[in-house]
Structures are given as structure tokens and as C-alpha cells.
Amino acid sequence: MAVINLNVNGKKQSVDVDPKTPVLWVLREHLNLVGTKYGCGIAQCGACTIHLDGVAVRSCQLPVSVIGEKAITTIEGLSENGDHPVQQAWLEHDVPQCGYCQAGQIMSATALLKENPAPSDEQIETAMNGNICRCGTYVRIKAAIKTAATAKS
Amino acid sequence: MLSFSWLAGCKPAAEEALALPKEWFELNGYLKIGENGLVTIMSPNPEIGQNVKTSMPMLVAEELDVDWKNVIVEQAPLNTTVFTRQLAGGSQSISQGWKSLRMAGATARQMLREAAAKTWQVPVEEITTEASMLYHKASSKSASYGEMASAAAKIEVPKEVELKNNSDFKIIGTSRNNVDGKKIVTGQPLYGLDYRAEGMLVAMIAHPPAFGMKLKSVDDSQARTMPGIKDVFTIKSYPEDYAQQWCDVSSFPELVVVVGNTTWEVMNARKALKLEWEQFQDHEISSSTFWGTTVKVKVPGGLENSSQHAKLMTDYAAKNAKVVRKDGNPEAVFKKAAKVIERSYSAPFLAHNTMEPMNFFAHVTEEKAELVGPIQTPEFMEKSVAARLNLPLEKIDIQMTRQGGGFGRRLYGHYLVEAAVISQKIKAPVKLIYTREDDMSFGVYRPAYHALYRAALDADNNLIAFHVKAGGIPESPLFADRFPAGAVDNYLAEEWTAPSNISVGAFRAPASNFIAGAEQSFLDEVAEAAEKDPIQFRLDLLDRTLNKPVGEKNDYEAKRLAGVLELVRSKANWGQDMPNVHRGVSAYFCHDSYVAHVIDLVVENGKPRVEKVHCAVDCGIVVNPIAAINLVEGGSVDGIGHAMYSGLTFTNGTPDQTNFNKYRLIRHSEAPKAIDVHFVPSTVDPTGLGEPPFPPVMGALANALYKATGKRHYQQPYLGEGITLG
Numbered sequence: 042m043a044v045i046n047l048n049v050n051g052k053k054q055s056v057d058v059d060p061k062t063p064v065l066w067v068l069r070e071h072l073n074l075v076g077t078k079y080g081c082g083i084a085q086c087g088a089c090t091i092h093l094d095g096v097a098v099r100s101c102q103l104p105v106s107v108i109g110e111k112a113i114t115t116i117e118g119l120s121e122n123g124d125h126p127v128q129q130a131w132l133e134h135d136v137p138q139c140g141y142c143q144a145g146q147i148m149s150a151t152a153l154l155k156e157n158p159a160p161s162d163e164q165i166e167t168a169m170n171g172n173i174c175r176c177g178t179y180v181r182i183k184a185a186i187k188t189a190a191t192a193k194s
Numbered sequence: 195m196l197s198f199s200w201l202a203g204c205k206p207a208a209e210e211a212l213a214l215p216k217e218w219f220e221l222n223g224y225l226k227i228g229e230n231g232l233v234t235i236m237s238p239n240p241e242i243g244q245n246v247k248t249s250m251p252m253l254v255a256e257e258l259d260v261d262w263k264n265v266i267v268e269q270a271p272l273n274t275t276v277f278t279r280q281l282a283g284g285s286q287s288i289s290q291g292w293k294s295l296r297m298a299g300a301t302a303r304q305m306l307r308e309a310a311a312k313t314w315q316v317p318v319e320e321i322t323t324e325a326s327m328l329y330h331k332a333s334s335k336s337a338s339y340g341e342m343a344s345a346a347a348k349i350e351v352p353k354e355v356e357l358k359n360n361s362d363f364k365i366i367g368t369s370r371n372n373v374d375g376k377k378i379v380t381g382q383p384l385y386g387l388d389y390r391a392e393g394m395l396v397a398m399i400a401h402p403p404a405f406g407m408k409l410k411s412v413d414d415s416q417a418r419t420m421p422g423i424k425d426v427f428t429i430k431s432y433p434e435d436y437a438q439q440w441c442d443v444s445s446f447p448e449l450v451v452v453v454g455n456t457t458w459e460v461m462n463a464r465k466a467l468k469l470e471w472e473q474f475q476d477h478e479i480s481s482s483t484f485w486g487t488t489v490k491v492k493v494p495g496g497l498e499n500s501s502q503h504a505k506l507m508t509d510y511a512a513k514n515a516k517v518v519r520k521d522g523n524p525e526a527v528f529k530k531a532a533k534v535i536e537r538s539y540s541a542p543f544l545a546h547n548t549m550e551p552m553n554f555f556a557h558v559t560e561e562k563a564e565l566v567g568p569i570q571t572p573e574f575m576e577k578s579v580a581a582r583l584n585l586p587l588e589k590i591d592i593q594m595t596r597q598g599g600g601f602g603r604r605l606y607g608h609y610l611v612e613a614a615v616i617s618q619k620i621k622a623p624v625k626l627i628y629t630r631e632d633d634m635s636f637g638v639y640r641p642a643y644h645a646l647y648r649a650a651l652d653a654d655n656n657l658i659a660f661h662v663k664a665g666g667i668p669e670s671p672l673f674a675d676r677f678p679a680g681a682v683d684n685y686l687a688e689e690w691t692a693p694s695n696i697s698v699g700a701f702r703a704p705a706s707n708f709i710a711g712a713e714q715s716f717l718d719e720v721a722e723a724a725e726k727d728p729i730q731f732r733l734d735l736l737d738r739t740l741n742k743p744v745g746e747k748n749d750y751e752a753k754r755l756a757g758v759l760e761l762v763r764s765k766a767n768w769g770q771d772m773p774n775v776h777r778g779v780s781a782y783f784c785h786d787s788y789v790a791h792v793i794d795l796v797v798e799n800g801k802p803r804v805e806k807v808h809c810a811v812d813c814g815i816v817v818n819p820i821a822a823i824n825l826v827e828g829g830s831v832d833g834i835g836h837a838m839y840s841g842l843t844f845t846n847g848t849p850d851q852t853n854f855n856k857y858r859l860i861r862h863s864e865a866p867k868a869i870d871v872h873f874v875p876s877t878v879d880p881t882g883l884g885e886p887p888f889p890p891v892m893g894a895l896a897n898a899l900y901k902a903t904g905k906r907h908y909q910q911p912y913l914g915e916g917i918t919l920g
Contacts, residue, residue: 076380083855088549141598144378165862
């Protein structure tokens with residue numbers, strides 16, 4: 042066990058955990074931020090996507106010991122009132138079915154739009170290919186990303 | 195023709211118009227009204243992504259005549275005294291709740307009207323309502339629902355009330371966004387895996403690595419000493435001489451349990467277990483069916499292999515099977531046919547792979563059992579838990595969380611029993627968690643299927659005989675009375691089953707999820723052999739069923755099946771040649787609904803891409819268009835995905851795929867670029883929608899692929915036949 046200091050959603054946090062614990066489980070079980078989801082544990086489904094200094098990463102295979110000073114952003118910290126343009130676009134298109142993967146989808150989409158404010162269809166597909174939606178809402182996700190891109194520009 | 199512009203009607207939900215009231219007044223078990231007019235509607239059924247948590251309360255709100263923006267929705271717990279059929283299965287939530295939910299709203303509205311009539315001393319017949327307001331026109335009196343709620347709650351619940359005419363609907367048929375939308379996109383706790391309680395521990399199980407095996411020995415000496423670990427023990431899946439319910443499925447007689455403080459610690463300790471396994475022998479179990487009758491089921495010993503399954507299926511297909519339906523004299527007609535087409539189709543086991551793996555919270559004390567989590571069959575599982583814990587039913591409390599997918603997997607709630615037994619044993623609140631690997635290797639899978647089809651054409655290319663022989667390991671996918679039964683004079687339907695110790699169960703549109711694709715692919719080949727347009731070929735057959743049906747019992751309405759074919763033909767501009775667009779069609783009936791698909795494939799750099807899916811649906815009245823379209827889109831993507839990519843294979847009883855690195859699910863780049871959904875305008879009471887759009891699209895895909903590449907596909911997943919989408 043080791044005391045590890047983290048910067049999560051702009052707040053300093055301190056956890057006493059096995060340093061190998063994946064960030065996913067630290068967020069969910071030690072910091073009670075359960076918006077970041079467990080789906081596969083091997084970085085194949087994208088449900089656990091968070092931002093590390095603004096870059097989308099899979100938190101399920103990321104040991105908490107390697108984070109250091111980097112800023113973690115989770116779905117809970119994406120916007121103050123849940124009104125990030127991507128979140129708004131998701132609501133406008135009524136994207137979710139079961140909804141379980143959507144936090145990860147949104148985190149991947151926001152990271153994409155930050156890097157590329159007007160992505161092509163192909164660029165969206167490439168950036169989002171690591172996020173599985175078992176309900177098959179892919180068409181709406183793409184439409185919502187395009188709406189968010191328009192809203193931002 | 196109805197065509198919903200879902201973007202127009204779906205602005206982001208307005209912030210809640212009203213604050214929480216000081217007091218709630220319960221008018222019946224489905225709803226309560228606050229003094230300020232806010233209404234809480236209970237959503238009775240499990241929400242697995244099919245949108246019932248929005249669309250079922252819409253039915254209540256419609257008859258209550260309430261302003262939807264003043265409605266908040268709560269998930270009801272299991273409560274068999276107030277609610278009926280709290281189940282997510284068979285695409286029946288809306289159809290079965292169509293009357294009861296509307297009655298709940300209508301009786302409450304009547305109580306409000308009676309309260310107003312009493313207060314104003316006027317006849318109740320003269321009280322009208324609109325958008326949460328009560329009016330008496332003659333005296334110009336009005337009051338809000340909130341103002342009358344207290345008085346209404348004291349009125350006796352009326353026995354009989356009139357329901358609205360369909361033409362008066364204000365909410366039903368209009369698009370209403372997901373009531374949990376905001377919580378979903380902001381990551382609020384909603385799912386079973388998110389649930390936590392004071393003092394809660396985490397549990398995981400270790401199960402045999404292969405179907406056909408059982409526990410021999412446990413060495414937990416290392417695991418017990420690891421950080422955060424509370425206990426390691428074994429539990430029996432069933433007591434001795436126990437009739438398990440149909441929904442209480444476990445292939446493994448005994449499980450090893452690790453309990454600790456956190457998921458990570460428990461995961462690590464589980465890896466440190468030294469477990470030995472051995473094969474079990476042939477044996478028999480008692481199982482009660484959905485309808486409650488107890489049957490003996492033989493469980494064969496042995497470690498099964500997919501290669502053996504493939505041979506087994508072709509062997510069975512070569513033998514005579516059980517005749518389920520026979521019209522005319524198919525054997526004789528096949529002998530004299532001008533042309534006979536014979537094809538075989540197969541599909542593998544599938545794992546449901548809900549994105550949220552199986553999990554459940556349990557807190558069992560001597561007084562009661564409190565259970566919280568994702569389950570499609572709470573009412574059935576309550577019985578299993580009661581029997582297993584030896585507690586009366588009334589001491590079992592089941593609450594349902596929002597569920598990260600269902601697809602049939604959560605009809606089978608043995609994980610809920612496991613959680614309860616673990617909590618009882620360690621005398622603490624506990625959440626049982628399956629990892630993805632547990633979920634995929636301890637599944638209740640879609641069976642492996644096989645179907646052999648034969649068709650006989652006469653010299654004029656008329657279909658004169660049709661034969662289907664279908665079977666599976668260990669269940670048959672045959673629906674003997676569905677199309678083209680009824681349309682062919684000489685018809686033979688046979689089925690067979692082969693035993694297996696691999697646990698199977700319902701998977702989105704059970705059996706249809708294979709047979710639709712097989713049958714619709716085959717009909718495409720028959721139409722081609724008959725030199726007919728594939729849509730016209732089907733319509734001609736349906737015309738026969740409609741006007742002069744063969745046989746006494748045909749499950750489908752030929753007119754409605756023809757209706758979706760005609761609609762998709764028109765919407766897709768079928769018959770119009772477009773450069774580099776290759777099209778396939780299919781149509782299928784299941785869960786009382788009718789769906790037809792046309793898929794447009796475009797080939798670029800030698801690779802086919804699904805450019806567009808055109809889909810026509812007849813599911814009766816559409817309650818919530820924006821969500822209905824979403825379900826049809828999702829079902830279409832799901833069908834394309836499973837036909838193309840997914841499959842679970844076994845080597846010596848062990849699943850070869852246990853996570854998404856090997857088990858393929860469709861991804862963004864492989865999904866259709868566009869999906870157009872069209873509903874047949876209807877005044878028929880709603881029928882199923884969660885399942886019907888899933889099966890037929892597989893046939894449309896196979897038929898479009900043939901047009902694009904010249905190659906027919908017979909074995910799912912088609913990926914194994916050397917094709918990918920991009």
C-alpha cells in the first residue's frame with residue numbers, strides 16, 4: 042500500500058492503495074466516481090475512458106502509481122453543469138439506449154474534438170473505434186459528434 | 195405515411211420545471227402528485243436499454259392528462275401486489291402494460307375530477323382536464339392537479355374508467371427524450387455495478403475452466419493472506435434434490451468465492467487460488483419451466499469441442515428428424531421437380547456480452563434479504579432466492595437498477611442467488627462482481643444452430659415444395675408455422691436437438707436470431723433460381739397465404755408482412771439502379787411485429803461498406819418515436835454485427851474467447867453509415883420492438899454481400915468466410 046496524490050477533476054485527492062491498482066478502480070471504489078465504467082479490464086472496449094492531461098486513455102490498465110502530476114478528468118468533471126457541447130449533443134440526439142458505454146464514448150469524443158474541431162466521418166470512426174456500444178447507437182454517436190463540432194466552432 | 199423527424203422534436207430536456215414538493219399524495223401504486231403539481235410515475239419494468247423507463251410512464255401520463263415536463267420517473271422495486279409482469283423479455287413490456295398503465299393514469303385523473311366536482315359542488319361529468327389542470331367551464335373554475343391532489347388521494351379508486359380514443363393522444367406518439375439521459379451523460383450512479391452500501395464487501399467467484407467440469411480441490415492458503423481479503427469459501431450452486439427454475443441456470447455445481455474490501459484486491463487474491471478440477475459424469479437435473487411444470491433434464495458429461503459440434507450438426511441434418519408440420523406431399527413433389535435448390539446454414543454459440551457484466555448486491559440477515567442490481571426477471575428470481583435462503587417470499591426485497599444491457603442474459607439470475615448465498619454466509623452486505631472473462635466463460639449462451647433448406651420449382655419456376663430441417667445444440671430454432679408456411683402447397687418442417695452440457699438460453703429474439711437470416715438468405719437464392727425479383731417473389735407467396743392459405747395454422751398476418759415489404763420497397767426506391775450500390779432484402783415476423791430491411795452496400799478498394807440500411811417496421815402504435823427509431827437502428831447494427839463478427843467456440847469445454855480481444859463485436863467503422871427507419875401507420879395496439887429489428891437484417895446483409903461480391907454466405911459469422919466490412 043502507498044499514499045498516492047492525485048489531481049482529479051481539478052481537486053487534489055489522496056488515496057492509500059496498492060500502487061498497481063488501475064485508476065479505474067481507484068476512481069470507482071476509493072473516490073466514489075462511478076461514471077467511469079468497467080467493461081473489459083483489458084483496454085478493448087473503451088467504457089473506462091478518462092482524460093489524462095486532456096488526452097483520452099483507458100483507465101482499466103493504467104496503474105495509479107504512474108499518474109504523477111497529470112490531471113485526471115472523468116465524466117463527472119467534464120463540465121460543471123453537465124452542459125459540455127458534447128453532453129448537450131448527446132441529449133439532443135437522445136443517443137443512449139442502455140447508456141452504460143456512453144460516458145466512455147463521450148470522453149473519447151471530447152478528446153477528439155479538442156484535437157480536431159471538425160473531424161470527417163472517417164476521422165470520427167478512427168478515433169471512436171476503441172469504444173464498443175453493444176446497443177448499436179453508433180449512427181447517433183456520430184451525428185451527435187457532428188452536432189457538437191458545429192456548436193463549438 | 196408517417197415519417198418522424200426525430201431531431202425536430204427532441205430538444206434537450208428542459209430543466210425540471212418544478213422543485214420537489216413538500217408533500218406527496220399517492221393516488222395509486224403507479225403515481226403520486228405533489229402539492230405543487232409535480233407528478234412521480236413509477237416505471238414498473240426492468241430497464242435494459244429498451245427505453246421502458248420513459249415509454250411506460252408515458253402511457254400513465256397520457257391518461258392522467260399531465261404535462262410531461264412536470265413528470266419525474268422512478269424505477270419501481272419488485273412489488274407483485276401493485277404491478278403485474280415486471281419482466282423484460284419477449285418484447286412485451288409495452289404490449290402487456292398498454293392497458294394497465296393507461297388505467298393507472300385514467301383512474302387517477304378520475305379521482306382528481308371527482309375531487310374537483312366535490313369541492314366546486316358541480317357534476318363530475320362537467321369537469322375537463324388538460325395538461326395538469328382541472329376545469330369547470332360553466333362556472334369558470336379551474337385548479338391545478340397539485341391543488342386537488344390532497345382531496346383526490348382520499349377518493350376511492352374507481353373500478354371502471356374510460357380510456358382515451360387514440361385520436362386524442364397528446365403524449366403517446368410524440369418523441370420524449372430518455373428520462374435518465376442527463377444522468378447518463380454526466381456519469382451519475384445508475385447501474386448495479388455503481389451501487390454501494392455502508393460496510394459493503396466485494397465478492398468474486400471462481401468457476402470451472404470448462405463446461406463438463408467440477409471442483410475437485412481448493413488450496414486457498416495464499417489467497418487468504420492477501421491484503422484486504424476477508425474470506426474464501428465454496429458454495430453449492432443448488433441444494434440436493436432441488437428443482438431449479440428455468441431462469442436459475444448454472445452449469446457448475448460448486449463455486450469458489452473470494453470476499454474482500456475492494457475489487458482489485460479480490461481480483462488478485464482470486465488469481466492466487468490453487469484450484470483443481472475434474473470432469474463430471476452424465477447426470478440428471480430437475481428444472482421447472484417458464485410455465486411452472488417440473489421436467490427432468492439430462493446433462494451429458496464430457497468436454498465439448500466446436501469442431502465436433504460442426505460434424506454433429508451435419509450428421510443430424512443428414513438424418514430424418516421430428517416432423518413438426520407437413521402440408522401436401524412434399525416428398526413426392528420434390529421427386530418430380532424441375533429444379534431443386536438445397537442449402538445449409540449454421541451459426542455459432544453467442545455470448546450476450548452486455549456491456550455491464552453480471553453483478554448483484556445482497557444484504558441477507560435472519561430477518562430479510564435485500565437485493566439490488568440488474569435483473570430481467572425479478573419476480574421469478576425472488577422465488578429462487580427465497581427457496582435457496584429458506585426465507586418466505588415477503589422477506590425478499592428486490593430493487594432494480596438501470597441495466598447496462600440485457601439481450602436476454604439477465605433473464606437468468608443465478609448470479610443473484612450467488613450474491614444472496616455469499617451475503618448470508620459472511621453475514622455482511624456484499625456486491626458480487628463478474629469480470630468480463632467470468633461473464634463470457636460462465637454464460638447462458640445463444641445455442642449453436644443449423645438449418646437445411648430445400649425448395650422445389652416446377653418448369654414454370656413456381657415454388658411447389660419447401661422443406662426446412664433445423665436443429666441446434668441443444669435447442670431447435672424452428673418455427674414451423676411461420677412464413678413461408680401457408681404459402682406453399684407441399685411443405686415439410688422437421689427439427690432435431692443434440693444434447694450438450696453448455697448452458698444456453700434466450701438471446702435477443704431467441705431462435706429467430708438465426709432462422710430469419712438463414713430463411714431469408716435461402717429465399718433470395720430461390721427467387722434468383724426462379725428468375726424473380728426477390729421482393730416480388732415474397733409478395734407473390736404472401737398473396738397466396740392471404741387469399742388461399744395452406745394449412746390450418748399460420749402464425750403471421752400475411753397482409754402485415756407484405757405491408758413492410760411494400761413500404762421498404764417504396765422507401766428504398768427498390769429497382770432503381772445506382773452505380774456501385776449492391777442491395778439485399780429481407781422480411782421477418784416475430785414478437786407480433788413485422789420488419790423488412792434493405793441494405794445498400796458500396797464496394798471501395800474491394801471492401802464492402804454498409805452505406806445505408808432502409809428499414810420498415812409494423813409494430814402497431816408507436817409510443818415514443820425517438821426511442822423506437824433508436825431501438826430499430828440499434829437492432830439493425832446489432833444484427834449486422836453478430837452476423838459478421840461474433841461467435842463463441844469451445845476447445846475441450848473451454849470457451850476460446852473470453853474477452854473483446856478475441857470475441858468480436860461490431861465497432862464504429864463497421865457500422866452502417868446511415869439507417870432510415872419507417873413505421874407503418876397503425877391503430878393496432880403496440881406489439882414488440884426490442885427484438886424484431888434484430889433477426890431479419892442478417893438475411894439482408896447476406897443477400898447484399900452476394901450482390902456485391904458474387905459469393906453467398908452460409909456460415910455465421912461471415913468474417914470466417916473471409917469477408918469484412920469497412
